[in-house]
Amino acid sequence: MRTVRILGCGLLMLAVTVSPVRADDPCSGDEEEKSAKAAVAALTKAEQAGRPAELFMAYRFILGNECLDRYDKTALSRAKTGVPKLGRDLAKAAEAKGLLYSADPVRSDGQTSAFRYFETIGDYADANRVMMKALQAKPDDLALFTTAWGVDEGRWVVPDPKTGARQPYVSPQAYRQDLQKIASSTADRLMKVEEQAAKGLSGSAIEVAAATTMSLEKLRTAAGWMKFLSAGDKAARERAEQRGDTITARSDSTFTQANALMYFEFAGSPKSKDKVAQMKKKMEASSRALEKSGEKVKGAFAEQSQAEQKQFDKKKADLEKELGF
Template identity: 65%
Template sequence: MILLRLFCGALLLLALTAPSVRADDICVGDDEEKAAKAQVAALNKVEKTGSPAELFVAYQALAGNDCIDRYDKNAQVRAKANLPKLGRDLAKAAEAKGLFYSSEPVRADGRTSAFRYFEAMGEYPEANRVMLKAAQVKPDDMAVFKAAWTVDNGRYGPRDPKSGERQPYVLPSAYRQELEKIASANADRFMKAEEKDAQGLSGGAAEVAKATMGSLENLRKAADWMKFLPNGDKPAKVRAEQRGDTVMARPDPMFTQMNAKVYYDFADSVKAKEKAAQLDKKMDASGRAAEKSGEKLKNSITQQSEKDQKKFKDKKADLEKELGF
């Protein structure tokens, strides 16, 4: 009797605990099992008939799926073992084709860049190398440069065996220095181009407007690259203020002062803001004076017109009287 009670109690305990264990495991379930087995079946097919790029995508998916080992332990082991070499081979092939960097993630169509393969495998030194190569091949491509500059976003180093924590990945200083060389060269290029445009500031009023437009465009582009340098975009801002001063020193500031203001607005320094504010007041005063002069001229024309009309009527009346009308 006692044994029977113990047996029944054990069965009851199993009945109560089994569902909770199953419920706590997110990998256990009919849908999960079906999905896992389908993924393994797809891998088996790709291993037989798929391309290396397709195989990499399949291996990557299985390697990152913690539920696979519940249903097929060998598949995940195989994926993790084969993924590094396959990824390196694909990355080398992409690099040989000149596919250093692309914004798209790893794809199965064979058009994935070397950077994406290395990044997907966590081989950051190699990913940095090809990313830097991409920036050097297209030194004037700001989109590629920004991707290279922020390449460490979302990266983490190896997990600490004691704490289990992962610290953010830190880029080597040499990597940043190479990118700064690219930024500096581009900034210098635009600053030199600006010097040519600024020569027109000594011409006529129309030429000043054209020169200002070209000069400011180059200063803005130079400033965009300078933002990645230690001193920032200050050199471009300082030059803009100097150009504004040059325009204001002309003998015809009334016709060119608006060009000076756009320089000061871009310079954005304390002094430049003061100069821009003074120009605003000056232009407002000039505008009011012009409006007042226009009103006077309008009134003068109106009065003259009224006098002319009266004179005409008087002459008409005299003529009619003389003719006997």
Template identity: 65%
Template sequence: MILLRIFCRALLLLALTAPSVRADDICLGDDEEKAAKAQVTALNKVETSGPPAELFVAYQAIASNDCIDRYDKNVMGRAKASLPKLGRDLAKAAEAKGLLYSSEPVRADGRTSAFRYFEAMGEYNEANRVMLKAAQAKSDDLALFKAAWGVDNGRYGPRDPKSGERQAYVSSLVYRQELQEIASANADRFMKAEERDAQGLSGSAAEVTKATMGSLENLRRAADWMKFLPNGGKPAKVSAEQRGDTVMARPDPMFTQMNARVYYDFAESAKAKEKAAQLDKKMEESGRAAEKASEKVKGAITQQTETDQKKFKDKKADLEKELGF
């Protein structure tokens, strides 16, 4: 009798706790079960007759699904074991086609870049190699360069077996130095172009305006590349301040000083800001002086007009008197 009671209580306990255990495991939900089984079915089909790119995507989906092993004990191991070689083969084929880098993630249509395959597998050294190759092939592409510079965003190294933590991945110093060579070459190219434009600052007032536009554009582009170098955009900004000083030294500052102002704005140094403030003050004073001069001329014209009108009226009156009107 006692044994029967114990058995009944055990059954009751199991009945009460089983639903809560299932509820606590997100992998045991109906939707999760359907999704996992659908992935397994899709993988089995692709493994039989699917193209390699599609198979890689299927393996990747399986490897990232923590619920798969609840329903298929073998498929997770099969996916993780097959991914590295398949990914390297696909990356090698993409590199041979010239598909070095793309911003899109791995795709099943065969248009994935070598970089994306290596990145997906966590083979960051190889990913950096093809990324650098792409950046060197299009060395004047700033958007591509920025992507190459920021490759470590979102990257993590292997998980520490003791703490379970993953440290942020940091690319090698050599990789950064190779990229800086590209940045330096582009910065030098724009600075040389700026020197040619700046020659026009010694020309007429119209030539100064044209030269300033070209010069500043090249300084800005040079500074964009210099951001990735140790000194940042400082060399370009120093040149801008010097160009502003050159313009202010001209004998016709009234017609060209606004060009100096835009140079000082770009330079952004404390001295440049002070020079810009002084220039603003000078321009404001000149404006007030011009306004006063204008009012004076206007007053003189008004007075002259009134005098002329009085003379006209006097002559008219004399004439009417002489004629007997």
């Protein structure tokens, strides 16, 4: 009886000791086992197929699975070794084909950009390099430039091996300076085009309208590039105010003031805002005056019509009386 009791206590202690371990084991569940085995199978298949893009995807999936060692002792080490080397090879191949940048994530169809491969393996220097090449190929692409400017968002340096602390990655100052050179030259080019467009502001009212549309388009676009420079978009907005002043100085400003208004609204300075307020007030007053004038004309026509109707009715009555009706 005593032996049975001791054995029972021993089993109970064993159960108490083992249960928490299994409960805390992230790889003990059926789904975890299934996922790990599937990852190993996918890796084996990709390695045998010899398709680098698919193999890279399989390697990355392996790196995110902590339970693989139970089913393949070398899969994790193969992935850790393979990702940077294969990623760099794929990036160079994509660069050679001209696939420099794409917002799409890493894909298995061979259409991933060089930037995305370099970014994925943490080679930020080469990622920045191909980004600059992409910008040089599309110097007017402000959306691409904006992406290049914010490229460090989400980047981290390799964690400290002792503390595990991570610091955000910051691109070299030279990279930022090169971007500013691109922004500056593009803005300058747009401002020169705007100068040519603004020549139409001295023409007819129709020419003023066309020139304003093109001029403002260039000023707004130039301002978008200037925002990345230390002086900001001040130059574009100051020129817009000058264009507005040019139009208001015309002898036919009554017919062209709407164009001046658009320039002043874009300029946005306190002085321009005052001009906008004054112009809108003047335009509202003119609108009310025209409305009142229209009502007077309408009333005059109505009175004339009534008088003519009365005269017609009188003549009709006289005629009927004369004819004996």
